[in-house]
Amino acid sequence: xxxxxPRTDVAPVASAKRRRRAPGWLAVxxxxxxxxxxxxxxxxxxxxxxxxxxxxxxxxxxxTAENLSTSxxxxxxxxxxxxxxxxxxxxxxxxxxxxxxxxxxxSSRSRALREAVLTxxxxxxxxxGVPLAFAFVATLGNAGVLxxxxxxxxxxxxxxxxxxxxxxxxxxxIPLMVxxxxxxxxxxxxxxxxxxxxxxxxxxxxxxxxxxxxxAPSLLGGLVLLFGSAFAAYATAAAxxxxxxxxxxxxxxxxxxxxxxxxxxxxxxxxxxxxxxxAGLVMAVYLxxxxxxxxxxxx
Amino acid sequence: xxxxxTPWRWAVLGLAALYFLVxxxxxxxxxxxxxxxxxxxxxxxxxxxxxxxxxxxxxSLELAVATIVVVLLLMVPAVVALxxxxxxxxxxxxxxxxxxxxxxPIAFVAGIVTVLKWGPDHLSRTPLxxxxxxxxxxxxxxxxxxxxxxxALPFVYRALDAGLRAxxxxxxxxxxxxxxxxxxxxxVRAVLPNLRGALLNASFLTLALVLGEFTVARLLGFxxxxxWIYNVGGSQAQMSVAVSVLSLLxxxxxxxxxxxxxxxxxxxxxxx
Numbered sequence: 001x002x003x004x005x006p007r008t009d010v011a012p013v014a015s016a017k018r019r020r021r022a023p024g025w026l027a028v029x030x031x032x033x034x035x036x037x038x039x040x041x042x043x044x045x046x047x048x049x050x051x052x053x054x055x056x057x058x059x060x061x062x063x064t065a066e067n068l069s070t071s072x073x074x075x076x077x078x079x080x081x082x083x084x085x086x087x088x089x090x091x092x093x094x095x096x097x098x099x100x101x102x103x104x105x106x107s108s109r110s111r112a113l114r115e116a117v118l119t120x121x122x123x124x125x126x127x128x129g130v131p132l133a134f135a136f137v138a139t140l141g142n143a144g145v146l147x148x149x150x151x152x153x154x155x156x157x158x159x160x161x162x163x164x165x166x167x168x169x170x171x172x173x174i175p176l177m178v179x180x181x182x183x184x185x186x187x188x189x190x191x192x193x194x195x196x197x198x199x200x201x202x203x204x205x206x207x208x209x210x211x212x213x214x215x216a217p218s219l220l221g222g223l224v225l226l227f228g229s230a231f232a233a234y235a236t237a238a239a240x241x242x243x244x245x246x247x248x249x250x251x252x253x254x255x256x257x258x259x260x261x262x263x264x265x266x267x268x269x270x271x272x273x274x275x276x277x278x279a280g281l282v283m284a285v286y287l288x289x290x291x292x293x294x295x296x297x298x299x
Numbered sequence: 300x301x302x303x304x305t306p307w308r309w310a311v312l313g314l315a316a317l318y319f320l321v322x323x324x325x326x327x328x329x330x331x332x333x334x335x336x337x338x339x340x341x342x343x344x345x346x347x348x349x350x351x352x353x354x355x356x357x358x359s360l361e362l363a364v365a366t367i368v369v370v371l372l373l374m375v376p377a378v379v380a381l382x383x384x385x386x387x388x389x390x391x392x393x394x395x396x397x398x399x400x401x402x403x404p405i406a407f408v409a410g411i412v413t414v415l416k417w418g419p420d421h422l423s424r425t426p427l428x429x430x431x432x433x434x435x436x437x438x439x440x441x442x443x444x445x446x447x448x449x450x451a452l453p454f455v456y457r458a459l460d461a462g463l464r465a466x467x468x469x470x471x472x473x474x475x476x477x478x479x480x481x482x483x484x485x486x487v488r489a490v491l492p493n494l495r496g497a498l499l500n501a502s503f504l505t506l507a508l509v510l511g512e513f514t515v516a517r518l519l520g521f522x523x524x525x526x527w528i529y530n531v532g533g534s535q536a537q538m539s540v541a542v543s544v545l546s547l548l549x550x551x552x553x554x555x556x557x558x559x560x561x562x563x564x565x566x567x568x569x570x571x
Binding site: 025026027028030031032034035037038039041042043044045046048049100101103104105107108113120122123124126127128129130131132134135136137138139140143144145146170171174228231232234235238239249252253256257265268269272273275276279280283287 | 307308311312315318319321322323325326328329330332372373374376377379380381384385388391392395397398399400401402403404405406407408409410411412413414417445446448449452503504507508511512513514517518525528529532536539540542543544546547550551
């Protein structure tokens with residue numbers, strides 16, 4: 001009898017454990033199944049199409065890297081480089097301008113100001129796309145209010161250019177930076193600053209040796225997020241410049257809608273793959289940085 | 300210390316206010332001060348009667364509601380389960396929910412267009428073909444909901460994860476369970492009320508995403524709100540800017556309503 005007792009004790013525990021674990025798996029399954037179809041299929045289609053060439057006459061498909069090499073030549077390469085340049089410059093500017101704004105908000109004691117700026121940032125960071133483009137066209141476009149009243153055209157101003165796009169992109173990148181960096185700035189303890197000052201450091205020294213090193217992962221992470229966001233933007237550019245500025249998103253859209261040449265769909269997919277690779281690189285930098293900053297600021 | 304910084308802070312805030320308010324103010328001026336007509340509000344009065352305004356706005360709102368429902372139904376059980384029963388799946392879900400960030404919308408839609416072409420090309424004799432036709436029904440394009448749910452995953456995951464991090468789910472559920480609640484009761488009546496802020500946050504982010512979404516809808520040939528604004532912009536500059544201003548105000552209003560709803564229900568539940 002005594003040998004049988006432990007066995008009856010163990011069995012309910014094990015079954016209870018199993019019962020508790022089962023819903024865990026089950027609850028995640030719908031999510032995984034959904035993404036497998038809604039995200040997995042298009043992703044596979046990009047991969048498959050980017051490496052496929054269809055013979056126009058016979059209709060036979062064969063696997064080749066031809067599309068990818070086409071996508072890295074001539075106007076396609078110009079567009080890719082243009083996109084990277086535009087995103088890099090606007091991301092750096094957005095980070096440089098967003099940081100002081102966030103710091104001004106965090107260091108002020110006013111709760112109302114903080115709430116107002118963060119709410120506004122939440123709205124403006126999502127205010128991309130067509131409405132943003134039209135708002136800027138109305139302000140600084142050829143017939144825009146500021147352009148006409150200040151006579152900017154004579155001074156060489158052109159909204160439908162590279163720097164015009166940078167100016168417009170900053171409108172949603174700066175709020176995005178404010179949203180990203182504010183939690184990190186909140187995480188800077190007053191005690192760190194006090195300790196630094198008690199040890200004779202100046203304000204500048206505190207920023208250089210304490211605050212910035214702690215903030216660095218968040219800052220870099222924000223920078224990378226801004227880059228990705230600018231790199232993927234299509235609507236703003238499409239509504240504003242048409243194709244005056246070569247960008248990879250505009251090229252893909254043109255090729256997809258058959259504006260350029262018939263049979264360019266697979267080059268569009270190859271360009272998409274190029275974009276995915278760049279964005280993937282960006283994420284590979286971003287995620288570890290985010291984890292690192294979380295470790296400092298959560299503790 | 301704080302006093303010495305004050306002028307610097309005001310300069311930064313002032314410049315930011317200038318940069319963010321001037322385009323909005325200029326847009327309003329642009330719409331009401333038409334050259335040759337003086338001050339007129341025609342651009343705003345014409346919107347309601349404009350062709351396609353109501354239908355495109357309704358389509359966008361329907362898509363938004365459907366997307367929010369689907370994404371929350373998929374994500375809430377999953378993220379709660381990650382905390383309770385399946386912590387080992389956490390990296391998997393994290394990666395799955397980050398993947399859409401790696402595929403920009405334009406690349407995503409290029410993939411979708413290709414998949415949708417498989418319908419007529421390869422599947423025309425199978426029952427799947429009917430599904431392909433059905434999800435592209437222009438009165439309610441389910442394919443857009445599928446795409447938007449995928450695009451919303453990263454934001455919703457982050458919002459819900461932040462909400463769950465702020466509370467001790469395990470203790471909460473165990474407390475509810477030892478008070479005699481069943482599993483569904485514990486989830487719906489103990490966990491979800493504590494997640495209200497995160498749920499509202501996730502819903503708002505999704506709403507903003509769907510209302511402003513242009514890339515996927517345009518390249519798939521549907522006409523929700525953002526695509527309609529774009530199409531109007533070609534012919535009626537004043538009205539398109541007027542609608543742009545209104546759409547920003549609409550986003551603000553929705554945000555305030557959501558914030559208000561969150562605040563009110565919170566006080567109601569604390570009383571009850």
